[in-house]
Amino acid sequence: MTTTRQDLSELLERSGVRATPRRLEVLEELARESDDVTAQQLWSRLRERDSRAGLATVYRTLALLSEKGVIDVLSHHGGEQCYRLCGDAHHHHLLCEKCHRVVEIQECGLDDWVAAAANEHGFVATEHRVEIVGLCADCR
Amino acid sequence: MTTTRQDLSELLERSGVRATPRRLEVLEELARESDDVTAQQLWSRLRERDSRAGLATVYRTLALLSEKGVIDVLSHHGGEQCYRLCGDAHHHHLLCEKCHRVVEIQECGLDDWVAAAANEHGFVATEHRVEIVGLCADCR
DNA sequence: ATGGTAATGAGAACCGTTATCGTTCTCGGT
DNA sequence: ACCGAGAACGATAACGGTTCTCATTACCAT
Structure with a gap:
């Protein structure tokens, strides 16, 4: 930090x-x-x-x-x-729907999936955003 | 439609x-x-x-x-x-950054990845959103 | 020091959205 | 068909977050 x-x-x-x-x-x-x-x-x-x-x-x-x-x-x-x-690197976010805490997901690993999904519709992906909403350890 | x-x-x-x-x-x-x-x-x-x-x-x-x-x-x-x-089922969106066309991605197939990413940080995922931005077939 | 440019603060303006309120419509019961 | 209660509606005012304006101040190269 x-x-x-x-x-x-x-x-x-x-x-x-x-x-x-x-x-x-x-x-x-x-x-x-x-x-x-x-x-x-x-x-x-x-x-x-x-x-x-x-x-x-x-x-x-x-x-x-x-x-x-x-x-x-x-x-x-x-x-x-x-x-x-946030960190410099490409990352996504995990949001707690109760306390609104935000956590970074560092390992994306979705590039292949993204490229394939885009390609399937004739697109070339330039960026992507993923947001996961849920309950954090303290709130569930 | x-x-x-x-x-x-x-x-x-x-x-x-x-x-x-x-x-x-x-x-x-x-x-x-x-x-x-x-x-x-x-x-x-x-x-x-x-x-x-x-x-x-x-x-x-x-x-x-x-x-x-x-x-x-x-x-x-x-x-x-x-x-x-949009369609009723769970889906994501593909956006063209030039002409702003929007296309639905029907097959998500990301549930396991989402669950794993959430779990890794002590979260339980309840929903997730994915947005892929890129260029559509006409615009690239 | 000095002049030019960038940054700043206060407040007005802007714009998307929501609330208010009086009127109109919808629909079940008669 | 008629009626009454409650839902929906339209016009417009109010609201809240963001951006703009402009006069002032700070910064930097000369």
């Missing part, structure tokens, strides 16, 4: 995003969250930490980071986007 | 939804669309056909139909929901 401010700063630069104080605050808060958060949640938590970051900046930063592939966007709450700092 | 008004009416009743003229109009328009549509698109197309259906009714009907499992909701356009009349 990258947590030091230095690590996060390097992560930004490496992704082609200038590491400004505000962006570091946002990323730091994302690193602190184990699950996904909405832009508004993130903003109010920053406020609680005496950050003067504006809501617009939070939205701008989240849009920028997701565009650069630094964070993931989940839209499982119809109408509201959730953001999460 | 169920297209006659009679078929659609029976589909509604079978799903526990009273078949009113407005609902039939909405469902009929959905049956006419090969791809997914937003509520607003659906509404304006109904208007073009001299339907006096209100926007609220379109939203109400779409919410009701998706709740009853008659139609699918896709939220791949972040912030805007798309609706589609």
Whole structure:
């Protein structure tokens, strides 16, 4: 888990995003969250930490980071986007329908299945998303 | 493809939804669309056909139909929901990133993989969604 | 230091969706 | 056929999340 401010700063630069104080605050808060958060949640938590970051900046930063592939966007709450700092590699998500915990599934292993399913309908797959919803160990 | 008004009416009743003229109009328009549509698109197309259906009714009907499992909701356009009349059985979607065509993948065959991936993290899977994005035969 | 560009904050604007409310329709019982 | 209760409907206001605007501030190369 990258947590030091230095690590996060390097992560930004490496992704082609200038590491400004505000962006570091946002990323730091994302690193602190184990699950996904909405832009508004993130903003109010920053406020609680005496950050003067504006809501617009939070939205701008989240849009920028997701565009650069630094964070993931989940839209499982119809109408509201959730953001999460994940590993770099291709992965999928496991969601607990009760406590809303989010866990990454690292080993995809679905490429062949995806390619075959796409091919069957004349498609060439460029990406795929899988979301498994269920109950986590604590909730069942 | 169920297209006659009679078929659609029976589909509604079978799903526990009273078949009113407005609902039939909405469902009929959905049956006419090969791809997914937003509520607003659906509404304006109904208007073009001299339907006096209100926007609220379109939203109400779409919410009701998706709740009853008659139609699918896709939220791949972040912030805007798309609706589609699909087959009854469990299936996934193949999306063309260029022309936005949507094709159903009937044979899932992923249950074992899903169960295993969930189990590996202590989860019990209750449902899963797969979306493959790529280029269709016409667009590549 | 200085000028140009990028980033930021506050608040307005936007847009998709939902709620409100008065009217209309549907349907079973008569 | 008629009637009454409850469901459905249409118009429009309200809502909430997101994006835009614009004036101000921070950053960087010169």
